[in-house]
Amino acid sequence: MVRAITGSATGKTYRCPGCDQEIRPGTPHVVTWPAYARDSDLDPWDTDSAADWRRHWHTACWRERVNRR
Numbered sequence: 539m540v541r542a543i544t545g546s547a548t549g550k551t552y553r554c555p556g557c558d559q560e561i562r563p564g565t566p567h568v569v570t571w572p573a574y575a576r577d578s579d580l581d582p583w584d585t586d587s588a589a590d591w592r593r594h595w596h597t598a599c600w601r602e603r604v605n606r607r
Contacts, residue, residue: 539570539572540568540569540570540600541568541569541570543567543568543569544566545566546564548561548565552594553594554567554595554599555593555599556595556596556599556602556606557596561595565596566597567594567595567596568594568600569593569594569595570592570595571591
């Protein structure tokens with residue numbers, strides 16, 4: 539899943555996994571997370587969830603992710 543975030547909706551600094559640079563508060567960007575539950579999501583002892591896999595990306599880095607090595 540991908541969600542566009544406006545700059546006014548952010549108040550924290552995040553690290554973009556595409557370029558490893560900071561996404562400063564007030565910067566528009568995208569947030570991504572898995573669309574489907576993993577098999578381990580059904581395990582009551584597994585404390586990970588889709589929210590734990592959420593990542594904040596610069597919009598340009600997300601768009602160009604398929605071209606990276």
